[in-house]
Structures are given as structure tokens and as C-alpha cells.
Amino acid sequence: MGRVSDAKEKLMEAVLELIWTGSYGNTTIDQICERAGVKKGSFYYFFDSKADLAAAAFDANWQVRRAQLDSIFSSSIPPLERLQKYCDFSYRFQSEIKSRFGKVLGCPLFALGAEVCTQEALLRNKIQEMLEYKRKYLETAVRDADASGVIRAPDPAAKARMILSYYEGQLTHARIQNDVEGLRDTARGIFAMLGVKEKSAAADRNAAVA
Amino acid sequence: MGRVSDAKEKLMEAVLELIWTGSYGNTTIDQICERAGVKKGSFYYFFDSKADLAAAAFDANWQVRRAQLDSIFSSSIPPLERLQKYCDFSYRFQSEIKSRFGKVLGCPLFALGAEVCTQEALLRNKIQEMLEYKRKYLETAVRDADASGVIRAPDPAAKARMILSYYEGQLTHARIQNDVEGLRDTARGIFAMLGVKEKSAAADRNAAVA
DNA sequence: GAAGTAGTTGACTATTTAGTAGAATTGATT
DNA sequence: AATCAATTCTACTAAATAGTCAACTACTTC
Numbered sequence: 001m002g003r004v005s006d007a008k009e010k011l012m013e014a015v016l017e018l019i020w021t022g023s024y025g026n027t028t029i030d031q032i033c034e035r036a037g038v039k040k041g042s043f044y045y046f047f048d049s050k051a052d053l054a055a056a057a058f059d060a061n062w063q064v065r066r067a068q069l070d071s072i073f074s075s076s077i078p079p080l081e082r083l084q085k086y087c088d089f090s091y092r093f094q095s096e097i098k099s100r101f102g103k104v105l106g107c108p109l110f111a112l113g114a115e116v117c118t119q120e121a122l123l124r125n126k127i128q129e130m131l132e133y134k135r136k137y138l139e140t141a142v143r144d145a146d147a148s149g150v151i152r153a154p155d156p157a158a159k160a161r162m163i164l165s166y167y168e169g170q171l172t173h174a175r176i177q178n179d180v181e182g183l184r185d186t187a188r189g190i191f192a193m194l195g196v197k198e199k200s201a202a203a204d205r206n207a208a209v210a
Numbered sequence: 211m212g213r214v215s216d217a218k219e220k221l222m223e224a225v226l227e228l229i230w231t232g233s234y235g236n237t238t239i240d241q242i243c244e245r246a247g248v249k250k251g252s253f254y255y256f257f258d259s260k261a262d263l264a265a266a267a268f269d270a271n272w273q274v275r276r277a278q279l280d281s282i283f284s285s286s287i288p289p290l291e292r293l294q295k296y297c298d299f300s301y302r303f304q305s306e307i308k309s310r311f312g313k314v315l316g317c318p319l320f321a322l323g324a325e326v327c328t329q330e331a332l333l334r335n336k337i338q339e340m341l342e343y344k345r346k347y348l349e350t351a352v353r354d355a356d357a358s359g360v361i362r363a364p365d366p367a368a369k370a371r372m373i374l375s376y377y378e379g380q381l382t383h384a385r386i387q388n389d390v391e392g393l394r395d396t397a398r399g400i401f402a403m404l405g406v407k408e409k410s411a412a413a414d415r416n417a418a419v420a
Numbered sequence: 421g422a423a424g425t426a427g428t429t430g431a432c433t434a435t436t437t438a439g440t441a442g443a444a445t446t447g448a449t450t
Numbered sequence: 451a452a453t454c455a456a457t458t459c460t461a462c463t464a465a466a467t468a469g470t471c472a473a474c475t476a477c478t479t480c
Contacts, residue, residue, distance in 0.1 A: 002426025003477040023325045025235020028467065039429055044469070046427090103328055111324045113386040115233045118313055128387060161383075161392055162376070162399040169379025173371075176323040177338060182371055189372040192403045212456025213446045238437065249459055254439065256457095421480105428475070436467070445458070450451100 008046050010036040012057035019054065020108045021101055024115050024123075051120050058109070058123075062130055073137040079145035080196060083138075083163075087187035090171065094180045106175030110168040135164050142194065151194045163190050218256050220246040222267035229264065230318045231311055234325050234333075261330050268319070268333075272340055283347040289355035290406060293348075293373075297397035300381065304390045316385030320378040341378075345370050352404065361404045373400050 014036035018027040029050055033040050047053040072089060073082050098104045113127040139160035146153040153159050170186045224246035228237040239260055243250050257263040282299060283292050308314045323337040349370035356363040363369050380396045 001424070001478045003428085003475075005427055007427080022329055023233075023235050025233050025325070026329060029469085030467065040469080041429060041471085042427070049468090105328070106324070110382065110386075114316065114321045114382050115235070115325050117386045117388065118315070119232055119236060124386070124388075131383075131386065158395060162380075162395060162402075165379035165383045165392070166372070166376040166399070167379070168382065169375035169377070172320065172324050172378065172382065173341075173375045176320075176327045176334070176341065178327065178334075182375070185368060185372060189376070189403060192372075192405060193399055195402060195405070212448070212454075213458090214448085215457060217457080239439085240437070250439080251441090251460080252458055259438090423480085424478090426475100426477080429473085431471095433470080434468090436465105438463105438465080440463080441461090443459085443461105446456085448453105448455090450453080 005042075007036070007038045007042050008056075009060075010038055011043060011046065011053055012060055015050070015053050016057050016061060016108065019112055020105050021103065024050075024054065024112055051122055054112075055122050055126050058112075058126055058130070061108075062133075066133070069134070069137050073141060075140075075144070079141045079148065080150060080191070080194075082141045083190055084187050086137075087167075087183070087190065090167070090186065091180060091183040094171070094174060094183060098178075098180060104174045104178050104180055106171040107168055110172055111175065114172075131164065131168075135160050138163050145194065151196055153194065159194065162193055166190065166193065215252075217246070217248045217252045218266075219270075220248055221253060221256065221263055222270055224248075225260070225263050226267045226271060226318065229322055230315050231313065234260075234264065234322055261332055264322075265332050265336050268322075268336055268340070271318075272343075276343070279344070279347050283351060285350075285354070289351045289358065290360060290401070290404075292351045293400055294397050297377075297393070297400065300377070300396065301390060301393040304381070304384060304393060308388075308390060314384045314388050314390055316381040317378055320382055321385065324382075341374070345374050348373050355404065361406055363404065369404065372403055376400065376403065 011032060014032050015027065018031060018035060027050070029040065029043060032050070032053070033043050043053075047056065068089075072085050077085070094104055094106070109127055109130055112123065113131070117124040117127070135157075139156045142151075142153050142159045142163070143156040145151045146156060166189055167186060170183055170189070174180055174183050221242060224242050225237065228241060228245060237260075239250065239253060242260070242263070243253050253263075257266065278299075282295050287295065304314050304316070319337055319340055322333065323341070327334040327337070345367075349366045352361075352363050352369045352373070353366040355361045356366060376399055377396060380393055380399070384390055384393050
């Protein structure tokens with residue numbers, strides 16, 4: 001009963017884009033409402049605050065991202081290839097973003113995390129949680145690579161943390177430099193960290209058939 | 211002639227601390243003035259805007275940082291040891307910050323860069339420049355390590371970019387997680403990226419004597 | 421088609437914020 | 451001790467911003 005609305009969704013889309021293309025602190029509720037084509041009264045009907053909206057928006061967005069990651073990190077793909085695919089995807093995605101917005105925008109999660117972690121506990125917790133999920137995809141890939149013998153990694157959790165720092169660092173760097181070219185090296189860096197030899201990479205590729 | 215003042219310095223200190231413990235977008239000119247113990251009239255006497263002040267503050271701060279880096283990356287120290295020292299320093303520094311502020315704060319340059327790069331061209335350029343300086347310290351260390359034969363690195367500039375992304379990623383991660391423990395692994399990650407073997411590390415250490 | 425619920429609206433208040441003007445003060449220099 | 455540039459201070463304006471509210475509208479279900 002009552003009328004139905006997509007204002008909630010419009011607001012979540014708007015806040016994501018504004019944070020990503022700008023920053024959290026710089027986006028106002030008025031701006032969000034204007035971009036969403038929603039009046040402020042409606043904003044407060046659905047959300048308590050900017051932080052509340054942002055948390056909801058990142059939550060909803062995470063569902064989309066999760067599906068992408070599930071596909072990229074599918075267990076049916078040889079582990080090192082998963083990492084390669086992830087980096088390739090990241091490069092292509094950021095290139096597309098750059099041609100759409102005129103700017104490299106990097107990883108919204110990491111940039112927002114760095115900005116608000118000392119001030120907005122709610123958002124910080126959300127972001128920590130999502131980064132931890134990301135880390136787990138990496139950890140599984142590392143563990144699988146170790147199990148299949150293509151690398152030696154006694155502590156997959158630690159390696160995954162390293163890789164995640166590096167990966168996010170690369171994206172953030174690309175954002176600051178407004179240049180995607182550095183992202184071409186991401187996979188190379190990860191493989192170096194894992195001590196992958198050319199032979200191992202070949203073995204990994206063959207594992208697809210085996 | 212006329213009177214002398216340290217208001218400029220107090221304002222620069224204040225803005226650095228506020229940005230670092232919070233964020234750029236969240237710190238207001240009133241806050242800066244209050245923390246500096248300076249009236250707003252004086253603020254506008256010395257600076258045109260928050261961005262102007264921040265740029266001046268980061269510039270001044272860079273001079274201090276540069277001296278630290280010159281010491282850590284001294285050519286008289288074996289190249290791999292320089293990297294180890296850099297990571298050790300970073301861990302100690304962040305630990306100290308955490309006990310002083312109750313929070314891990316990471317790298318102010320990188321966090322600010324990620325936050326404002328799409329909005330404040332002046333600051334973005336400053337930060338790009340400083341990150342480039344940082345990269346050069348790393349590049350020299352990598353090149354020296356290659357020259358002395360302890361590693362093989364045909365493209366020291368690219369390796370330095372990788373290391374920088376990783377290093378900054380680690381610091382930002384520490385900030386978001388509010389935990390310094392991950393920083394213990396930074397040097398290990400860098401050495402892995404460089405393909406350092408135990409033997410090479412030993413050779414590097416001996417180079418100090420040679 | 422009546423009734424009730426879900427959502428919308430615009431107009432409002434109270435704060436916060438950036439930025440300004442000009443008088444007042446300080447201290448170095450002569 | 452007089453001068454005058456450098457700095458500070460108070461009080462102000464205008465705009466931006468967060469947040470509220472009661473009246474209104476549209477949909478759904480009975």
C-alpha cells in the first residue's frame with residue numbers, strides 16, 4: 001500500500017558518484033538531492049544523515065562488486081590467472097572511467113576509507129569489512145596457488161594483505177596521478193611478490209586443462 | 211620594520227595536524243584558526259584560502275621530510291639496507307603517532323592526495339611532485355642494488371613505482387585499520403618484489419664493509 | 421470508491437562557514 | 451620619542467548548510 005518510490009536508489013547512486021568523483025567531505029546533502037532529483041524532505045524520510053546514506057550506498061554497491069569478484073576469482077580458474085584477470089579488469093575499468101569522467105577515480109572504498117576512518121566509525125567499520133572480504137578472495141587464490149605447487153606461500157593470509165595493499169596503492173596512485181598507465185604493471189608486481197617464475201606461470205596456465 | 215609574527219607557522223602546523231587527524235574537507239578555517247590561536251583576520255592576512263595554506267604547510271613540511279629521507283637513503287648505506295631502514299622508520303613513526311594521537315594516521319601526503327586530487331589542482335600538483343621525489347629515492351636505491359649485483363632490476367623506475375604504491379598502500383591500510391602491525395611486513399614485501407634472495411641480502415649487508 | 425499508508429513537497433529555522441573592512445596595536449627603525 | 455609598516459582584532463555580511471514540519475499526493479487494497 002501507499003505509493004512506491006525509487007528515490008532511495010537514486011540517492012544512493014548520486015552519493016556514490018559524488019564521493020567518487022570528488023570526496024566525502026566535499027559533497028553536501030543539497031548536492032546529493034539535486035543530482036538525484038529528490039527533495040531534501042525525501043532524503044530525510046529515507047536516511048538519517050549523509051553517513052547513513054553513504055553506508056547504505058556502499059552496501060548496495062558491494063553486492064554488485066561481489067558478483068564480479070566471484071566471477072573473476074572463480075575456483076574453476078587457475079589461481080594465478082585469477083590474479084591476472086583481476087588486474088586486467090582493474091586496468092580496463094579505470095580506463096573506461098577515465099574516458100567517461102575525464103578522470104581516473106581509483107577505488108572508492110579505499111579513498112573513502114582513508115578520508116573518513118578517523119571520523120565516521122560507521123563507515124570505517126563497513127569499509128574495513130569490505131576490504132577484508134576483498135582480502136579473502138586474494139588469500140584463497142594464494143592458498144590455491146601454493147597448494148597446486150606453482151608458488152611457495154607458507155602464510156597466504158599475510159601474502160594476501162601485501163597484495164591488497166599494493167593493489168589499492170596502485171589504484172590510489174593512478175587516481176592521484178590521473179593516469180592509468182601504472183596499472184599495467186600491477187600483475188607483474190603481484191607475481192614478483194609471490195615469487196612466481198615463468199615456469200610456474202606456465203604450469204598455472206596448464207592447470208586449466210588438467 | 212613593523213612587528214614580527216609566528217602566526218603563519220602556527221597556522222601551518224594547525225592545518226597539517228587537522229588534515230592528518232581528520233581530513234581536508236572536514237577541517238574549516240575557523241577550526242584552523244582556533245587551534246592555531248590566531249584570529250581569522252590574520253589568517254586572511256597571510257593566506258588566500260584553505261588550499262593556499264595547505265599547500266604552504268605541505269611545502270614547509272616537505273623540507274623536514276626531505277632531510278629525513280636524505281639521511282635514510284644516504285648513498286653511504288648499502289641499497290637494500292636503505293629500504294629496510296625506511297620501512298623500520300615508518301613502522302616506528304606510525305607507532306609513535308598512534309600512542310600520541312590514539313590513532314594510526316598513515317601518510318598525510320597520500321591521504322590528502324586521494325581526497326583532493328579531483329578538486330584542488332594546486333594541491334594535486336604539489337602532492338604529485340612530492341610523491342615523485344619520494345619515488346626517486348626508491349629508484350636510486352633500486353638502481354644501486356642492481357649495480358652492485360644484489361638484485362636484477364632492468365627498469366629501476368618501474369620498480370620504484372611499484373614499491374611506492376605498495377609502501378603507500380600499506381600506510382593507508384594501517385590508517386584505515388587503525389593498526390600498525392601490518393607495517394611489520396612492508397620490507398618483506400618490497401624485497402619479494404625485488405626478488406631479493408637471502409644470499410643477496412647478506413651480500414648487501416657486507417657491502418657496508420667493502 | 422473509501423480508507424489508509426507510503427512517499428513528496430516547499431517553506432521554514434538555526435547554524436555554520438567563508439570572507440571583509442577598518443580601526444587599533446605593536447614593534448622595528450630612525 | 452616619532453614614524454610607519456606589519457600585524458591583530460572586532461564586528462560584521464552574505465551565503466551555504468543541516469535539519470524540521472505539516473500539509474499534500476498518489477498508490478494499493480478492501
